[in-house]
Amino acid sequence: MTFLRVLAMILTAFCAAAVSPAQADDAALRGIIAKFAETGNYSQTRAIVAELAASGDPAVAGVLNALADGDVHVRTSDNQVFITKDAGKITRVFDPLTGEALGEEPKNLFEKVKVNNSLRRAVRDALSSLTLGSADPAKRLQAARTMFASPDAASIEALDAAIGKERDAGVKAALEAARAASVLISDLPDDEKRGAVERLGARADRETLSLLKAFAERSKGDLKAAAERAVSSIESGLAFWAAAQNVWYGVSLGSVLLLAAIGLAITFGVMGVINMAHGEMVMIGAYTTFLVQEVIRGTAPWLFDWSLAIALPLAFLAAGAVGLAIERGIIRFLYGRPLETLLATWGVSLVLQQTVRTIFGPTNREVGNPSWMSGSFQLGELAITWNRLWIVVFALAVFAALLYIFNRTAWGLQMRAVTANRRMAASMGIRTPWVDAFTFALGSGIAGIAGVALSQIDNVSPNLGQGYIIDSFMVVVFGGVGNLWGTLVGAFSLGILNKFLEPYAGAVLGKILVLVVIILFIQKRPRGLFALKGRAVEA
Amino acid sequence: MITRRLFAGGIDRRVLTVILLLLAAAVIVPVLHLAVPPSSPFHVPNYIVALTGKYLTYALLALALDLVWGFCGILSLGHGAFFALGGYAMGMYLMRQIGTRGVYGNPDLPDFMVFLNWKELPWYWYGFDQFWFAAIMIVLVPGALAFVFGWFAFRSRVTGVYLSIITQALTYALLLAFFRNDMGFGGNNGLTDFKDILGFNVQAPGTRAALFAASACALAFALAVTAFLTTSKFGKLMIAVRDAESRTRFIGWRPENVKLFAFVASAVMAGIAGALYVPQVGIINPGEFAPANSIEIVVWTAVGGRGTLVGPVIGALMVNGAKSWFTGVLPEFWLFALGGLFIAVTLFLPKGVVGAYDQWRRSRRDRAARKAGRPPAGEEPTPGTNDVQATPSSSVRSGPSSGGAEPQPAE
Amino acid sequence: MGRKDTILYLDGVSVSFDGFKAINNLSLVLAEGEMRAIIGPNGAGKTTMMDIITGKTRPDTGEVFFDGDIDLTRHDEADIAVMGIGRKFQKPTVFESHSVEDNLLLALAGPRRILPAIFHRSSSAEAERVEAILQTIRLTGRRYDPAADLSHGQKQWLEIGMLLAQDPKLLLVDEPVAGMTDAETEETARLLKDIARTHSVIVVEHDMHFVRELDVKVTCLHEGSVLSEGSLDHVAADERVIEVYLGR
Structure with missing residues (x-):
């Protein structure tokens, strides 16, 4: 244990x-x-x-x-x-x-x-x-x-x-x-046993529950009532922990979704570019982590615990550079034609996947967990693994950083200006093509660092990105396009919804149900949770 | 002429040619396959019949997609789902025809159900032992799914990339569902080991030739129907909805109904394509629902030229021919080639091969006209052809709103 | 004036988007056969008002009646269009890849169901109607040209022609002369006055020269409600209007 x-x-x-x-x-x-x-x-x-x-x-x-x-x-x-x-x-x-x-x-x-x-x-x-x-x-x-x-x-x-x-x-x-458990089966006076029942009633685990249930059946009168009260209080306690466990799993899944989707929230949500190769940016990040770990294993094993910290900036740069190349090479010729962008970037994703497959082979690559990310700890009745916890923390940190860049820096201001009114921004001296290019690179880079985190919990294979692309789009669309907060809320609510459906419907059916829910939701609110209303929106 | 009377706008000569070619192939290929001895250079071998028959069903599928994408502006990334559903309906019929010849020899249950310890046939398998019932389902199931999905989506005015993404989610959800064993569709392995179709051995050369002919005829018939649809007033309406949806609404049409009709018709065509595909390849499995498959259909249509009728047919044949060649010679490079094709077509051939050819011919004619001292004809296709290209400007910019609307195309 | 005699009746209409009141307790009445010009600075709520009348936006409160007793808030765009309200957008919106003739044919009044559209045969009555409209909008010579090839002003006219083809009782015309030359503007004014002889019309326009040429009653909107109403001279002399426009 x-x-x-x-x-x-x-x-x-x-x-x-x-x-x-x-x-x-x-x-x-x-x-x-x-x-x-x-x-x-x-x-x-x-x-x-x-x-x-x-x-x-x-x-x-x-x-x-x-x-x-x-x-x-x-x-x-x-x-x-x-x-x-x-x-x-x-x-x-x-x-x-x-x-x-x-x-x-x-x-x-x-x-x-x-x-x-x-x-x-x-x-x-x-x-x-x-x-x-x-x-x-x-x-x-x-x-x-x-x-x-x-x-x-x-x-x-x-x-x-x-x-x-x-x-x-x-x-x-x-x-x-x-x-207290021993007292219950002893022949000590009832007062003593009542104390024991109360003591046990404060716990919330399955063993205590069966212990007290058995005791309630044996005993009579006051004592029985007290035991039954304790049983029901434990049961509600257990229900609480079960719910808490689901919430935690949901938050954990939500953080993964957030990481995968947050880069997309920029490229799709803010710029309106449908980047089907987004998942491949995540993959590039994961493979960067793999390479960094390989080098460390070969040359400086004592650095292994720092491998993720080293991989982060490299993954950002690698994925960002690929993103920059895609924007300059392809996407900028397709602005205003979202469906064509979708197809061209799908082509890019095929090429990137096949490139990685050619270089690294089609099988999974081993990416290790640093010591501080392995193991778990107990919180009440919850078992929390360190890697999941760190990923939640990391996802929120990335989100906060992005929010800061977007709302508090000059670059963020330029990005927002270009999105809001391109011509006006251009006439005020903002170099709109470069803002486009770097915004896209930023979104891609974020996907790259998401890949570093996801390499810790997922198989690193050429298909890594494919698994995330549909989910990421769902999160962004569900949360409302062009709104980072929407992406946050979307990611966590979809994660939690998924995990709450799972116990009843099973993992696969749960996922299908979530997709159906989103499809129905988009029918109801085509612009997502946090959409702007108004005349201009639909003009 | 009859065609003149049938087709309000006059059927395109090019479409007519393709239809006649297909009908000719439906006769000639089986004859060359069956009647000409294998030693003769004119003999068409078994694998070519099977391969081209499969391509023809792909062409039908691409044509179905073109009806909604090229003419109605709905980029469906989930058309593979309708194809697969039609295929599954046919597969269920073929499974029931196996009878006691399965590995377990169970007269009622397909092998995979015996393997999973199922005791009786699920209710939704009833009737599939009859071909007529399966034939109805081939049309009905994809049509009904398209109707329900489209009814919700178009009514709530989900358009553009949003629609594309949820069609992708649709086929993804079906992919996950069909992978489940307890769905009763054979799970991971799908349906296979078929023996008979309508009492004929599916492997027999005669049956293969007949299936090829059926595919060619189905494609020819579908071309005629789509040509009729697209040249009618409804066809103009589809293009109107594609180019300026809100304008159609404000002159009193209901774009959602126009789209719904086109979407359902297209899904039915895709379903029929799937049903013809399955007996020729001998298997249907959940892989057909994979989103990547559906996007591949899009590239066939794009390569050939969307908004034209012969384009998707040519595109499907070309791309799949290339795929067969690549996977034979340079298997690792096929995905590079396919990816490159996506990029190249969108960047350099937005109107596809057929559109590019038309443009080249027109510009040559204009040059000739200029030389002769006459004013050049218009840029756009002359009225009367049903090859109406999507104009890039059709994605009308929304007003001066900030984010939150349709993603703001960044010009 | 009672509601029964009006073609359009708006009373106490308000709508807000995320807290921003685009239309604020707006009341407006248009008599049958009347032409009205609506002016107002940017953001005054002119387009939102059109959205409400044509069923694109639902008002939060207030009554909107057409032809005396049809409650427009209960119908959607297509219904309202069929009932007899035609709308021209601010930005000319025509079917670019269709010919001028096809644009008009699609707009012609008639059944709006799918099956009739599939098996539709064009009739000589339709051809005559199209011919007449082409003459009205001065596009007879461009009948077979794709709409994409028309000039900006011609597209505006084609759009107006499509409204006429719908045979509406009420036309809503949003900035018909934006981007037109002076000659085209004058022509458009004549065209609209022509149309107004047989239809009720609401024209939204910034161009005061054009509004003066129309020579009709003017309503000035500001911040979603009526600021001033009357002849152009009356409205132009209104202190509040001057203040709104000049920002004093």
């Missing part, structure tokens, strides 16, 4: 001063272990296990684990207890306390210490109460969770003790939950 690892790292950092458990000395432990040689039945064995657990020394974990696995054997010749590993005819022998290898001996010299299922459970409980005393908070948390999952009235005392000592808030909460 990766989230545990992450949590463990965080916890270790916070709890420098760990709780040090009482250490029994070696000889005493060996004495207890030796008793396994004399045990005649399961209950005797159980007593020995309890005794070992009571020692509180993590060192006994090895022998207990081995016991549960049926690997504790007694040498019949001298009644010594060992941990053994079967290796064909012979058996390998280990010290029961240190785990040190002691050599190989014939199998028939040993007799197994027998275990049954209830004994195994006892061993496991012993282990978890043992680890409650561990110096490592992660182990304590793990133990608390294990005990919560298999509550036992007998462990309440151990838990109380652990709660008293525990200083780590997260572990403490887990311990308290485990205690």
Whole structure:
């Protein structure tokens, strides 16, 4: 479980001063272990296990684990207890306390210490109460969770003790939950149980839910009512987290859509150029990332975590340069003929795809995640992966930067002026052809840096761009052409809509439904969500 | 003459020639294929019949697109969807004809349904064992989809690139849908392994020749119908809608109805093309819905010359001929060539091969006229021809609004 | 004047686009057979008013009646055109790739359904009507030329001819002389006065010389409502009109 690892790292950092458990000395432990040689039945064995657990020394974990696995054997010749590993005819022998290898001996010299299922459970409980005393908070948390999952009235005392000592808030909460779960199946007074129900009602996960449901069925009167209240509160809590999960997935998808569409919002939305090769600009960005990583792998592997930061400006320049070439070479001859532009840029997209296919081959290329983009963390009941989170942040940052360029810089002013009234702008000394060219290059460059981000979550292949072009157009058209905010809202609402439809309709049908919704929406509002109204619009 | 009486504006001589050529081919090619021994240099081999038959269905498809794009100004990027739907309707008929000869030998269920553990035939497969029913569906399904889609789109006045993009989304949505196994259309693999059509083996040379003849006749008939449509008052109306939609509305016509009629008629033609295509290639799968396929249709029409009737036919034959040649000789270069073709046609041949030829002929005539001391004729085609070219200025600039309108063409 | 006797009746009409009031409580009445000139600075709402009358824009509030009792707000452009309101756009809009004759044939009053259009045969009655209109708009000689080849002024006339072919009761003519030479302007004024003998007409125009030549009642719009109404001399003498035009 990766989230545990992450949590463990965080916890270790916070709890420098760990709780040090009482250490029994070696000889005493060996004495207890030796008793396994004399045990005649399961209950005797159980007593020995309890005794070992009571020692509180993590060192006994090895022998207990081995016991549960049926690997504790007694040498019949001298009644010594060992941990053994079967290796064909012979058996390998280990010290029961240190785990040190002691050599190989014939199998028939040993007799197994027998275990049954209830004994195994006892061993496991012993282990978890043992680890409650561990110096490592992660182990304590793990133990608390294990005990919560298999509550036992007998462990309440151990838990109380652990709660008293525990200083780590997260572990403490887990311990308290485990205690509450144990209380529910104990024969403690109702008051105590009511407290436990309340404590558990504050949690919102599936295990607690089934625990409380089972309890509600067993109990009567007040207690039953309280349990049922807690059940419904957990259920609504779970529904909330499920919705939150969908929203997060939707936001994540929305950020991908935003990245893919935002360059298009400039070239299509602002300039009115239908660039069907937009997806290929994204692809160029992704392949730039691949090349940068290849070079870094070959020459300076220690730079790998910086590969994306290096790739960003390069991808912007590469895609921007290609965009500039397309505008100067083709699109400028087709201004005012949107349908022809559409066809010519489709041709460009075919050529670009085939070029990349010829150079890099038709198969997927491996683009790695830097360390800070891999893994995930837990937020409530949400598992959030770092790469998705960074992409959301990145998409919003790109959007903000673009908004700034557009609304606050001289260049942005020129772009807006040329869009609003070309002739007037030209007569005021703005070089409209160059504004066109650089606006187009900007849109393409943005698509390029989108490609850097998308290379982290998608396959880098010559077809990468194809997958995004229709979605991008949908976002821009849905959001309203010529409006960056419309693109933002369009991207996120389509992303979230998609993810909310998915659980009911399945991924493919969900996507189809979204397309149908957009097609119907365009019928209703042909100019998108954020369109200007007025006489001039339709003239 | 009868044609004179039938066609108000007089049928173009060029269209008539092509129709006659097609009818001749419908007779001659099967004869050369079946009656002439393979050793003879005049023998037409099997693969040529199949290949050219396929091209003819493509030509029909391109003609269908030209009706809406060239004459009515609707650039549909989803015409492949109507083609594929017609093809699927035919494919369903052919699947039902397999009967017990499938791998699983199930008399009622096509193989893929047995494979997916389906117990009975879905209701929408009923009737497809009858050819007449399939024939109705070939026309009805694409027509109905076009009607519903067009009814919504044209009524709410979605035009220009917006319309193009949502037609693309339409075919994309269908692509995704037909990829699903539980749609009951064979999923990824589509419908294939056909055996019989109307009781004849689809692989047999005679059947192939008949399918070729059917394709040629269908194309000839479609040419005649479109020639009739485009020379009628309705045809003028289509061009009026293409050039100045709001003007037509303000003189009392309903452009949405004009477009809807053209769109449905075109979809039906595309459906028929698809139905003729499937038995000749022996398979129909969701790949036919791919947006890239639909855009390829556009380039056939553009290369030949949109707004002309013979242009799309010539374009489809030329581009597909080139494709077959390239994929045989230089497979890696085909996409470069196709991409280059898109760019070159829009930049240098906006009126296509046929339009460029007309222009060249006209300018030569004008030069000759000037030499003879007469004033040159007008730039535009003389009245009476039905080859009416789209003028680039037809995309009327909207008023002095800022963004938010139709994307502002940047002049 | 009661609503019944009017050809066009606008009362309390307002429309706003994103908060901007393009038309603000506008009231305007046109009698049957009347010709009216509408003037006003840019953004006064002249074109928006035309949009409302022809069904392109729906008013937020107010009544719009045609021919006494037809509520125009309930109909769309094509309906309204068939009912008898013809509109000429500010920018001449004709079917460029059609001949002059075809332009007129498409505009001729008659059934507006698809099937009749497909099987339509031209009749001698139609030919006569087209001939008459061609004479009225002085384009007889260019009958078979593509409309794209006409001069700017001729396109304006062709558009007016298309309106006539529709046989409307009311013509809305938006800036008919923009971009015309003086001679063409005078010709157009004569043409409109000709038309006004048998039709009701609203002319929107900036050219005061032309408006004076029309010699009809003038309405001056400003910020979406009527600023002044009366003879041209009366309106021109109005302090508020002068202020609006000269920006004092």
